[in-house]
Structures are given as structure tokens and as C-alpha cells.
Amino acid sequence: MRTLDDLFSLRGKTALITGASAGLGVELARALAIAGADVALVARRRERLESLATELRASGVRAEAIAADLGVDADIEDAVTQTEQRLGPIDVLVNNAGIALVGPSERYSRDKWDQTIRLNLTAAWLLCQEVGKRMIARGAGGRIVNVTSVISSAANPIYHGAGYSAAKAGLMNVTRQLAVEWAQHRITVNALAPGWFPTEMTEGGFAKEKFRTKTETLTPMGRLGDPRELQSALLFLTAPSSGFVTGTTVFVDGGWTAW
Ligand SMILES: NC(=O)c1ccc[n+]([C@@H]2O[C@H](COP(=O)([O-])OP(=O)(O)OC[C@H]3O[C@@H](n4cnc5c(N)ncnc54)[C@H](OP(=O)(O)O)[C@@H]3O)[C@@H](O)[C@H]2O)c1
Structure with missing residues (x-):
């Protein structure tokens, strides 16, 4: 009989996670370490990454803080190269990593649009490409998870930000495209779509009582998510036993998309 480890263990594997200095990325990084992966933590705020790396190492895995601005192409290639040098090939x-710049569409500035597309879509695409080509060359398969949003497949009735909607929908379909192209290399590519969670990204919105109440009301579970509630979904998508799951989106949204 197979064991839980056969199904889910990432021991001996190397994972790179972006946006690991705050919010959902911290709990997702912890999940990878819980499953035994060695983890490269990428974001701009180095001290926060160092502190999480120290915590993860205490749990028995290797962890490296890699400071990078994913808005800069050269930083993306450098983060991947540093990960491989310090922890080995990326599995x-x-x-x-993501930003949510909000504003009504009739006044949504070109700068907000460009910044949002740049980080949420282009940087994620460049990382997929940089890591994917190395996975293909190595021939050992791999797992790619793109964190999208419930706003990848529907409009946002509360927090308006057309650039965010466009980027997340684009990332969802890039996920499908890569899944189809790279299935032959045993690389699975999936999306993890959160509903609403309290983080730095959302604190401004949730600080306004009427926005928070509306968010909770439109979520069938009637509450915001706890970031730790994303961990099991990530481990499902990264599991060695999930090799037939590709091109799909797992929503962790308290039912937001079920209406
Ligand atoms: N919170 C929610 O309710 C929610 C809902 C749906 C989807 N999501 C998605 O979940 C992901 C995480 O969101 P979150 O709520 O955890 O956001 P957050 O608390 O604002 O954290 C964002 C992370 O992205 C990193 N980041 C931002 N700009 C970066 C840059 N230029 N280069 C490198 N890293 C950068 C930040 O690190 P540094 O500032 O240190 O660089 C931080 O670690 C995002 O993709 C978001 O769209 C969140």
C-alpha cells in the first residue's frame, strides 16, 4: 500500500516561490517545507525572506532567501540561477508574487495598468519560461503553480482594477497553454485561485467596513479565508502523485465562484 509520503512528499525536491516575504506566500512557502521541499524564497524585502528561511531551516529543510525585483527581467533569470546554484535544479x-492596483476603469492610469500586467502576468510568464526550459532540458518533469484569483474568471464587483482582472485572466490561460505544450515533458502547470484573504494586499480594502461586509456576504462561507487554508491545495498541485492533473484551476474561495 502507498503511504502518505508516496502521495505528497517533496523531500529531496527544490521549490522556488515568489512573493514569499508577506501574505499568502509565507503560508505557501511553509506548506512546501512541511512536505519536505528545499525552498528558495523570492521577493524584494530581504530581511523578511531571511527570517522565514531561518524558520524553515529549523524544520529540517534547506531554505534560501533570494532578493529580487521581479519587475526587472535580469532579476528573474538571476533568481533562477541563484536557486539552482544554492539548492539544485528546480522541481x-x-x-x-502579485500586486493589486485599484481604481475605476475610466480613471485607471496607464501606469497602474503597466505595473499590474508587468508583475502579475509578464513576470510570472518569464519565470515559467526560464524554469520550464531548464526542466525540459533536465528531463525530470516538474510542477508549476500560478497563483491567480477568483478574478481570473469573473469580474470584480467590489474592488475595481481592470489591470488586475486582465492579468489574472491572462495568467489563467497562459497556464492552460503551457500545460498543453509541456505535458510531453511531464511538467504539470496549474493555477491556484484564492478567494479573499487578509494580507497586505487586501488590508486597505477590508479596513472599510462596507467593503469587508460585502466581501463576506458574497462569499457563501460568510467569512474571509485563513491563508493556511491554501496549503493543502498547493500540496495537491505539487504532489508527485498529481502527474495527471494539469491545465486546471483549483479555487480556494469559500464558494465565491459557486453562485
Ligand atoms: N489576498 C487575497 O485576498 C488574494 C486574493 C486572490 C489572489 N491573490 C493573489 O495571491 C498572491 C499573493 O497575494 P497576497 O495577498 O499575499 O499579497 P501581499 O501580501 O501584498 O504580498 C505580495 C508579495 O508579492 C511580492 N512582490 C510584490 N512586488 C514584487 C516585485 N516587484 N518583485 C518581487 N516580489 C514582489 C511582495 O514582496 P516584496 O514587497 O518584499 O517584494 C510580497 O511578498 C498574489 O498573486 C495575489 O494576486 C490574493
């Missing part, structure tokens, strides 16, 4: 990529 798991989690594209989690």
Missing part, C-alpha cells in the same frame, strides 16, 4: 515553481 517546483510557485508564481505567487
Whole structure:
């Protein structure tokens, strides 16, 4: 009989996760370490990454803080190269870094649009490409998880930000495209779509009582998520036993998309 480890263990695997200095990325990085992966933590705020790396190492895995601005192409290639030099070839990529610049569409500036597309879509795409080509050359398969949003497949009735909607929908379909192209290399590419969670990204919105109440009301579970509630979904998508799951989106949203 197979064991839980046969199904889910990432021991001996190397994972790179972006946006690991705050919010959902911290809990997703912890999940990778719980499953035994060695983890490269990528974001701009180095001290926060160092502190999480220290915590993860205490649990028995290797962890490295890699400071990078994913808005800069050269930083992306450098983060991948540094990960491979310090931890070995990448088996798991989690594209989690993101920004949400809001504003009504009639006044949504070109700068907000460009910044949002640049980080949420282009940086994730460049990381998929950089890591994917190395996975293909190595021939050992791999797992790629792109963190999208419930706003990848529907409009946002509360927090308006057309650039965010476009980027997340684009990332969802890039996920499908890569899944189809790279299935022959045993690389699975899936999306993890959160509903609403309290983080730095959302604190401004949830600080307004009427927005928070509306968010909770439109979520069938009637509450915001706990970031740890994303961990099991990530481990499902990265599991060695999930090799037939590709091109799909797992929503962890308290039922937001079920209406
Ligand atoms: N919170 C939610 O309710 C929610 C809902 C749906 C989807 N999501 C998605 O979940 C992901 C994580 O969101 P979150 O709520 O955890 O956001 P968050 O708390 O604002 O954290 C964002 C992370 O992205 C990193 N980041 C931002 N700009 C970066 C850059 N230029 N280069 C490198 N890293 C950068 C930040 O690190 P540094 O500032 O240190 O660089 C931080 O680690 C995002 O993709 C978001 O769209 C969140």
C-alpha cells in the first residue's frame, strides 16, 4: 500500500516561490517545507525572506532567501540561477508574487495598468519560461503553480482594477497553454485561485467596513479565508502523485465562484 509520503512528499525536491516575504506566500512557502521541499524564497524585502528561511531551516529543510525585483527581467533569470546554484535544479515553481492596483476603469492610469500586467502576468510568464526550459532540458518533469484569483474568471464587483482582472485572466490561460505544450515533458502547470484573504494586499480594502461586509456576504462561507487554508491545495498541485492533473484551476474561495 502507498503511504502518505508516496502521495505528497517533496523531500529531496527544490521549490522556488515568489512573493514569499508577506501574505499568502509565507503560508505557501511553509506548506512546501512541511512536505519536505528545499525552498528558495523570492521577493524584494530581504530581511523578511531571511527570517522565514531561518524558520524553515529549523524544520529540517534547506531554505534560501533570494532578493529580487521581479519587475526587472535580469532579476528573474538571476533568481533562477541563484536557486539552482544554492539548492539544485528546480522541481517546483510557485508564481505567487502579485500586486493589486485599484481604481475605476475610466480613471485607471496607464501606469497602474503597466505595473499590474508587468508583475502579475509578464513576470510570472518569464519565470515559467526560464524554469520550464531548464526542466525540459533536465528531463525530470516538474510542477508549476500560478497563483491567480477568483478574478481570473469573473469580474470584480467590489474592488475595481481592470489591470488586475486582465492579468489574472491572462495568467489563467497562459497556464492552460503551457500545460498543453509541456505535458510531453511531464511538467504539470496549474493555477491556484484564492478567494479573499487578509494580507497586505487586501488590508486597505477590508479596513472599510462596507467593503469587508460585502466581501463576506458574497462569499457563501460568510467569512474571509485563513491563508493556511491554501496549503493543502498547493500540496495537491505539487504532489508527485498529481502527474495527471494539469491545465486546471483549483479555487480556494469559500464558494465565491459557486453562485
Ligand atoms: N489576498 C487575497 O485576498 C488574494 C486574493 C486572490 C489572489 N491573490 C493573489 O495571491 C498572491 C499573493 O497575494 P497576497 O495577498 O499575499 O499579497 P501581499 O501580501 O501584498 O504580498 C505580495 C508579495 O508579492 C511580492 N512582490 C510584490 N512586488 C514584487 C516585485 N516587484 N518583485 C518581487 N516580489 C514582489 C511582495 O514582496 P516584496 O514587497 O518584499 O517584494 C510580497 O511578498 C498574489 O498573486 C495575489 O494576486 C490574493
